[in-house]
Amino acid sequence: MASEHTAKAFDSDLQELTRLVAEMGGLVERMITESVDALIRRDVALGKRVVAADIEIDNLQRVIEERAVLTIARRQPMAIDLREIVSAMRVATDLERIGDLAKNMGKRVAALESDFQPLKLIRGLEHMTDLVLSQVKSVLDAYAAHDLPAAMNVWKGDEEVDAICTSLFRELLTYMMEDPRNISFCIHLMFCAKNIERIGDHATNIAETVFYMIEGQQITDKRPKGDMTNFATTVPGT
Amino acid sequence: MASEHTAKAFDSDLQELTRLVAEMGGLVERMITESVDALIRRDVALGKRVVAADIEIDNLQRVIEERAVLTIARRQPMAIDLREIVSAMRVATDLERIGDLAKNMGKRVAALESDFQPLKLIRGLEHMTDLVLSQVKSVLDAYAAHDLPAAMNVWKGDEEVDAICTSLFRELLTYMMEDPRNISFCIHLMFCAKNIERIGDHATNIAETVFYMIEGQQITDKRPKGDMTNFATTVPGT
Numbered sequence: 283m284a285s286e287h288t289a290k291a292f293d294s295d296l297q298e299l300t301r302l303v304a305e306m307g308g309l310v311e312r313m314i315t316e317s318v319d320a321l322i323r324r325d326v327a328l329g330k331r332v333v334a335a336d337i338e339i340d341n342l343q344r345v346i347e348e349r350a351v352l353t354i355a356r357r358q359p360m361a362i363d364l365r366e367i368v369s370a371m372r373v374a375t376d377l378e379r380i381g382d383l384a385k386n387m388g389k390r391v392a393a394l395e396s397d398f399q400p401l402k403l404i405r406g407l408e409h410m411t412d413l414v415l416s417q418v419k420s421v422l423d424a425y426a427a428h429d430l431p432a433a434m435n436v437w438k439g440d441e442e443v444d445a446i447c448t449s450l451f452r453e454l455l456t457y458m459m460e461d462p463r464n465i466s467f468c469i470h471l472m473f474c475a476k477n478i479e480r481i482g483d484h485a486t487n488i489a490e491t492v493f494y495m496i497e498g499q500q501i502t503d504k505r506p507k508g509d510m511t512n513f514a515t516t517v518p519g520t
Numbered sequence: 521m522a523s524e525h526t527a528k529a530f531d532s533d534l535q536e537l538t539r540l541v542a543e544m545g546g547l548v549e550r551m552i553t554e555s556v557d558a559l560i561r562r563d564v565a566l567g568k569r570v571v572a573a574d575i576e577i578d579n580l581q582r583v584i585e586e587r588a589v590l591t592i593a594r595r596q597p598m599a600i601d602l603r604e605i606v607s608a609m610r611v612a613t614d615l616e617r618i619g620d621l622a623k624n625m626g627k628r629v630a631a632l633e634s635d636f637q638p639l640k641l642i643r644g645l646e647h648m649t650d651l652v653l654s655q656v657k658s659v660l661d662a663y664a665a666h667d668l669p670a671a672m673n674v675w676k677g678d679e680e681v682d683a684i685c686t687s688l689f690r691e692l693l694t695y696m697m698e699d700p701r702n703i704s705f706c707i708h709l710m711f712c713a714k715n716i717e718r719i720g721d722h723a724t725n726i727a728e729t730v731f732y733m734i735e736g737q738q739i740t741d742k743r744p745k746g747d748m749t750n751f752a753t754t755v756p757g758t
Contacts, residue, residue, distance in 0.1 A: 344738065351606055354592045368589055375613060455707075459700040465693065469710065476711070500582065 288357055295353040296363075299346060299370040300426065303377070306342040307422040309335065310377045311415060313384035314481060318411045320391045321474060322404055329391030332384055339381035346374040361498070369495040373425060376484040376491075380418070383477040383484075390474060396467040403453060407475065410446045414478050417443070417485040425492050433492035436485055437501075443482040450475045526595055533591040534601075537584060537608040538664065541615070544580040545660040547573065548615045549653065551622035552719060556649045558629045559712060560642055567629030570622055577619035584612040599736070607733040611663060614722040614729075618656070621715040628712060634705040641691060645713065648684045652716050655681070655723040663730050671730035674723055675739075681720040688713045 313332050320328035350371045353359070359367060417436050424432035454468040454475075493501045551570050558566035588609045591597070597605060655674050662670035692706040692713075731739045 347606070351592060351602065354589060355596045355598075355602065358593045358596070360593075364589065364593065368585070379617075455703065458696070458703050462697040462700070465696050465703070469693075469707070472707065473714070 292353065292357040292359055292363060295349065295357065296366055296370075299349055299353070299367065302342060302346050302349070303370050303373050304422070304426060306339060306346070306374060306377045307418075309339060309342070310380050310384070311418060311422075313339070313381055313388075314411065314415050314418065314478075317384040317387035317391075318407065318474075318478070321387060321394070321471075322407065324391065324394055326392045329388040332388030336381045336385040339378055343374045343378040347371055362495075365495045365498060369425070369491050372491045372494075373422075373488050376487045380481050380484050383481050387474050387477055390470045394467060394470055396463065398457075398464050398467050400457070403450070403457075403471065406446060406450045406453070407471070407478075410443060410450065410475065410478050413443050413446070414482045414485065417482055418488075421485045421488045421492070425488060425495075428492075428496060430492060430496045433489040437489035437493075440482045440486055443479060447475050447479040530591065530595040530597055530601060533587065533595065534604055534608075537587055537591070537605065540580060540584050540587070541608050541611050542660070542664060544577060544584070544612060544615045545656075547577060547580070548618050548622070549656060549660075551577070551619055551626075552649065552653050552656065552716075555622040555625035555629075556645065556712075556716070559625060559632070559709075560645065562629065562632055564630045567626040570626030574619050574623040577616055581612045581616040585609055600733075603733045603736060607663070607729050610729045610732075611660075611726050614725045618719050618722050621719050625712050625715055628708045632705060632708055634701065636695075636702050636705050638695070641688070641695075641709065644684060644688045644691070645709070645716075648681060648688065648713065648716050651681050651684070652720045652723065655720055656726075659723045659726045659730070663726060663733075666730075666734060668730060668734045671727040675727035675731070678720045678724055681717060685713050685717040 313335055316328055317332045319325065320332060350367045353367055354364065357363075417439065421433055421436040423429070424436065451472060454472055457464045458468045490501050551573055554566055555570045557563065558570060588605045591605055592602065595601075655677065659671060659674040661667070662674065689710060692710050695702045696706045728739050
């Protein structure tokens with residue numbers, strides 16, 4: 283980026299990209315909240331609104347990708363400038379996946395026919411959602427503020443989410459064993475719990491993108507991993 | 521791309537990108553086959569190899585992204601040339617997700633403790649995997665050959681996969697209702713069936729990328745959708 287003109291044009295492109303990512307982030311946060319609210323309150327209409335909202339997320343991702351690519355071609359940014367643009371694309375990809383996962387939960391609301399809804403389960407799901415939502419918010423703030431320590435806090439912090447998910451799976455399994463009439467409902471909740479856990483994984487991915495953006499290299503440390511849900515459906519004696 | 525030198529340099533960059541995508545595609549196809557083989561044969565060692573192979577997929581995606589971005593910055597391609605580069609990045613993103621889904625199946629092998637394994641279920645899983653694998657192969661061939669009709673065949677063709685997945689879910693649900701000792705095993709297979717279905721969705725995404733690459737616009741038609749697995753866990757009277 284030789285001239286002052288190009289540098290200014292780049293700054294304005296980057297600002298617009300950052301604005302679009304923030305807009306997408308806000309929409310995705312709302313989708314997470316509303317999809318879990320819809321599940322807990324059995325609000326089919328709200329579930330449908332979440333499903334409909336996903337189109338906007340997909341469009342925003344395409345717009346961000348398009349603008350990022352045009353900026354790279356036109357301004358030929360280097361080093362940190364180039365990483366800023368690539369990072370916007372990466373964050374948009376993770377946000378799009380989070381949107382898909384929330385949409386999938388929205389779809390399931392209509393299928394929950396049973397009245398079975400133990401309070402302990404609901405509390406667990408709410409707690410897990412609160413944790414994941416605060417991770418998504420924190421990491422998007424860290425991305426916007428170029429705050430590496432804040433991003434690393436999110437990166438290290440999803441063990442608790444994984445632990446809650448594992449314990450929810452165990453509980454759901456117990457309800458299914460107790461009464462076959464609970465099975466259908468519990469399977470839906472298992473898929474939902476897994477979706478929320480995956481949303482947490484995407485928050486972690488975004489934290490890795492912040493590391494790459496600021497440090498100029500991929501993170502190499504292995505992340506602590508507490509997820510045992512692939513194993514939690516195996517109960518001794520079954 | 522003014523000079524002949526730039527055009528040649530671009531062609532060589534593009535060739536290398538296409539080669540990397542083909543390499544990634546080949547690895548991902550193997551991961552799909554091996555993860556399902558490992559599940560069916562309860563081959564824990566093979567499952568672990570699939571899990572280990574995912575690191576290579578993640579690395580390849582990063583390499584493709586990096587090279588694509590450098591090519592855009594250095595060669596400033598326009599129109600179809602630019603779309604070729606963006607498409608390589610998009611296909612790599614879908615292949616990376618397919619790798620994750622196969623890895624997740626690989627992880628589950630170790631958790632399958634029960635001896636319960638009805639033949640009809642295995643046949644259904646194998647049939648679904650064969651279909652999805654042939655979709656992945658076809659769409660990667662279509663991408664490499666710039667064959668739009670072949671890509672559109674894949675795009676239209678995942679109704680059958682969705683139908684098999686729905687019927688597998690119904691069957692798994694029946695086994696769970698019949699005997700609580702089947703529940704844990706059946707839940708794993710449900711997550712695996714859903715993973716295979718999602719791999720099919722990624723094949724469809726790649727078909728959309730081929731459309732974008734060749735036609736220069738996003739596909740707008742709504743894809744036929746036969747997936748009812750979000751509802752198949754609701755059995756009348758439960």
